[in-house]
Amino acid sequence: MNVLVVYESRTGNTRRAALLMADAFEAAGHTTTVCPTMDVDLKVAADADLVVVGTWTDGLVLFGHRPGGAGHLVKGLPTLWDKPTYAFVTYAIRPGGVLRKLNALLASKGADVKGALELHRRHLETDAPDFVDGVLQSVAAAAR
Numbered sequence: 001m002n003v004l005v006v007y008e009s010r011t012g013n014t015r016r017a018a019l020l021m022a023d024a025f026e027a028a029g030h031t032t033t034v035c036p037t038m039d040v041d042l043k044v045a046a047d048a049d050l051v052v053v054g055t056w057t058d059g060l061v062l063f064g065h066r067p068g069g070a071g072h073l074v075k076g077l078p079t080l081w082d083k084p085t086y087a088f089v090t091y092a093i094r095p096g097g098v099l100r101k102l103n104a105l106l107a108s109k110g111a112d113v114k115g116a117l118e119l120h121r122r123h124l125e126t127d128a129p130d131f132v133d134g135v136l137q138s139v140a141a142a143a144r
């Protein structure tokens, strides 16, 4: 498969998660491109069989959680019609309802969101490859 991983990152955690995911997709034999939201390669996006979008949790810790850099996501993501899409967020303490809001944002871009996960910023080395395993299992199950 051709996989596109798009990330929005302020302090580097989500970027690191995206790169770890790319390593895991590549290790499983999939051609993978990683792009920041404001520099998405449209040709790669058009050719992608699978899209992963990640961002960070922005909020007031206990409430008001929303996808970090939502403006960039809206502006930078191409329309994702017919692309199976998986989403993730990184967080520090409490992600609240951020995934629900990220899924809604991606749906507004035409994405078919198949799954989403919150990744604690301290556990990216283990949780990012696990996320990829889950995505690949989900894709295989959908193809059966």
Ligand SMILES: Cc1cc2nc3c(=O)[nH]c(=O)nc-3n(C[C@H](O)[C@H](O)[C@H](O)COP(=O)(O)O)c2cc1C
Pocket: 008, 009, 010, 011, 012, 013, 014, 015, 055, 056, 057, 058, 059, 060, 061, 062, 063, 065, 090, 091, 092, 093, 094, 095, 121
């Ligand atoms: C302005 C701001 C607000 C944040 N709000 C929350 C929050 O409400 N809950 C939480 O768990 N983490 C919160 N965080 C932590 C980030 O979501 C977390 O560190 C994330 O991994 C940052 O990703 P990045 O390094 O890719 O920017 C906040 C960080 C910032 C800078």
